[in-house]
Amino acid sequence: MNYPVWQVAFGSGWLIAVVATLHVFVSHFAIGGGLFLVLLEGSAHRHDDEALRAWLKRHSRFFLLLTLVFGALTGVGIWFTIGLISPEATGRLIRIFVWGWAIEWVFFLVEILAILVYYYAWDRMETLTHRAVGWTYFGAAWASLAVINGILAFQLSPGAWLQDRSLLSAFFNPTYFSSLAVRTLVCLALAGLYALASLAFTRNGLRPDLVKKSAVWVAAPVLLLPAAAWWYLRTVPALQKTALTEVFYLPHLARTVMVSVSLLFLLAAVAWFSRSKWILRPLSVLMLLLGFAALAFSEWTREDLRMPFLIAGDTYINQVPVARLAELRAKGILATSPWVSAAAVTPQNQRRVGEELFRLACSHCHTVRKGLIPLAPKMVAVDETFAANLALRTDQMRGRMPPFPGTAEEARAIAHYLRLSAMPVPQPGDGASVFRRRCGPCHTVSGAFRPLAKSLKGMAESELSDLVQNLDSMNDKMPPWTGTNAERGALCAWLAGQVKASPVGGAP
């Protein structure tokens, strides 16, 4: 709560996602593509293959334009974006890793000069020297990946740093090597993907041998990727890995990645056999799209594994340092943040303050009405007390949310504001809907997330009714029942039926 939160239309999450994915897709190519160029230049030299050299020269022009301009600037763009959206975490990362970034910058300096010299001096140097320049480029580019990878991996798995605060533990954290392996393979595969497209769209005739080579550049790393991904998942801390079962769409996302990667392999095999530009053109575009999708979804998965943190175990996504949570919950946001207009909630300022608090505590993942996970429609569907109780218990609900970083009055102000931001619509009174509104945020009947069927098995409807009436006395994590009696009746009738029908509940 040390920083103002920038309010972005439709939520800030999409902004980071767009900038980061575009950058990753180009910057990984910038590394693999460099290796591709020098290796093939060597082959052209050995076989005295002028045509290949000519193509490489053209390819390197495209490479330069894409990586030096778009790749480099979107990299700066990510940095601008995270600074705006997550200043607290960015500031902390920079304080820990400024020398990491400084070292990456040195590599970047060399990388840029090397690629410029490499491109401009194609026909003006001996092949050996020219290739040495190319190797310098690739070495520097990969080294900068090896540095930045440490910082990215740290966010997911800070490991021993949480205790010892040593830079070495922070950098060589549990997922460092496994994610470096994954990223390196991605670099290589992308080099092949871009090369195929570049071959397919060149004005000269198609060179089947080059197509084959490029197809192998795609297929070989893609073949190794599952093993690397498995290693990576093994190194992800157990706590973060629970997301895979808790977040309902993550398994689908992971499956989509696997399917796209397998398809890529198959299509690479098809490309290997293609002799015609008219096949290779749509094929290479399709493969680029698939590669993009696989990359975007796996980055998304990685981000979700990290939730609700920006630096796991250290800083929450809503800019609350874990170390300050207790203080914030005791004193409240209003008393500790300069970025609000009042020091306490009053009936008069409740709505305005509620808006400010929502922005500070929730707007990183939620919008009010439109965009990413809008909250007003959900809040207006229940009474204000229940809504406030939900806001206070964000860490108990689905969605891997950070704990609410304020007081009960502040949670109520948020609920109040949100409920005033949507038109109330009559809510259906059937049991299933009541469950979705009043239990659904924290339970499923027999799903993966905190299922009820097992503990409710064998209960009569009247017993259930008693239980629901006294939820808050069962444990303090549950809000008291504040619905109507009619809702309770419908809920219990429906729940009893569901529990009976579910495999766990139905068995005697």
Next chain:
Amino acid sequence: MTPLFPADPLPIPAPVWLLKGLAWTTLLLHFLFMNVVLGGSLLSLVYCVKGKPRHLEAALGVARALPSVMAYTITFGVAPLLFLQVLYGPVFYTAAVLVAPFFLAIIPVLILAYYLMYLLSWRWDKLGGARPVLFAAVFALLGYVGFTYANLFTLVCDPERFKPLYLAAPSGAHLNTAEVTLLPRLLHVLFGAVAVAGLFVALQGIRKLPRDPEQGRWQYRSGATWFCGATVIAMLVGVWWLFALPPEQRGLFLGGSLLGTLAFGVGVAAALAALVHVWLGINSNRPGWMLWTGVGALAVTVLCMLLMRDVLRDAALAPYWRTADLKVEPQWGAILLFLLLFVGGLGFCFWLLRLARRAFPPPDLPPLGSGGYRFILPKGPGSDGAKGP
């Protein structure tokens, strides 16, 4: 009331002087490169409009160089921003949030400008009448970037206004156009950029002397004249800027702060020295030498300006944020590694530059020496060598 920028419990991993030193060094290079791209696009626009072959030749020289200079403008811009975030993190991030959409728009704007530069550089022959339009577009886009940064960094010095601005519009659609020093600041930078670009054109002229004395000589004179004219105007605007500052801040450069006063004095002196050298160079028999000392003096000026900027900022921020109060726990191991790699990296850069020089050798005509005299001196009445831009 709660402090605007609560101290962060995490220490900063290097002594303040080291971070500042690195920030200044890299920022100096950034400013020099930036001036070439910003001023260069404007100067080339003027040349293209004038349209004589020698004008176009000079503009082409700038166009060829723009993309690579841009690459280094960006690289040397990233580094000081990094160190700045360590030193002034909370103040900087907060101010950035206040201008967020404008700040973020810098990225697409730069990408566009950069591609236009490549277009100019690689498709010069096919562009014809589109050249001035493209130069104007590049200049406008880069101007936007400079304008936004000027807004951001003047805002940084004024934390008093952060909270009301934020609460008025959390979507960050603020610029700092109410700031009275903004206009002189922008104009000062603009004329400074034209001056540096003039110098750049003159340097390219020197390089052309052996192969094409006519063009080289003309380019030298034209570039140097632009340099001198723009420098004089920039100095006058600088005086305006100085007097637009609130008295207590102006006082910093007139005795209030040792570093500020020194930087001011040396900066002005170095600017005058650069002016005189480049001016004398026009009719000197050693123009190259005169020009390079001019460049050296100019670099000193820019360094001084940058220090003044720093003094100003620290003074304005003193009630809110003092770098001296930062908790410091240097990561000496990492610092050493950085320095080693930095030296190694510079080694690689020198190697690459040497390769590049060898790949693009200057035409092998007799070295300039006193021969330059012949090319540079006006050939007496009737010659066209004496004409300015």
